Amino acid sequence: MCYSEFGDIFQAISDLDADVISIENARSGLELLESFRNEGYDKGVGPGVYDIHSPRVPPTEEIAENLRQTVSVLDIRQVWVNPDCGLKTRKAPEATAALRNMVEATRQVRASVTKES
Secondary structure (H helix, E strand, C coil): CCCCCCCHHHHHHHHHHCCCCEECCCCCCCCCHHHHHHCCCCCEEECCCCCCCCCCCCCCCHHHHHHHHHHHHCCHHCCCECCCCCHHHCCHEEEEEHHHHHHHHHHHHHHHHHHHH
């Protein structure tokens, strides 16, 4: 789901009975997480953890911080880590570098959550 008034259709999305939804999240400053915080959600969510609309490769720590904020709202078992919608707009070298940082950020956050448990 890219660029919608997500809060307005939250219940309809929940009613779809999809196993996992993928949403644009990073470009909006993670504001869509508020819908999940306010409404609750019991299915999988793939909130974008970095904005793909720039050739800029986000640093690992920036992506990790977005993930930490995400798992402060959603149970880590619900989260499917992915970039915002539209990787096809990026060239292979920048997409590859950003995805490597995303995977490393995911490893770091998972390790920290495992230590806390």
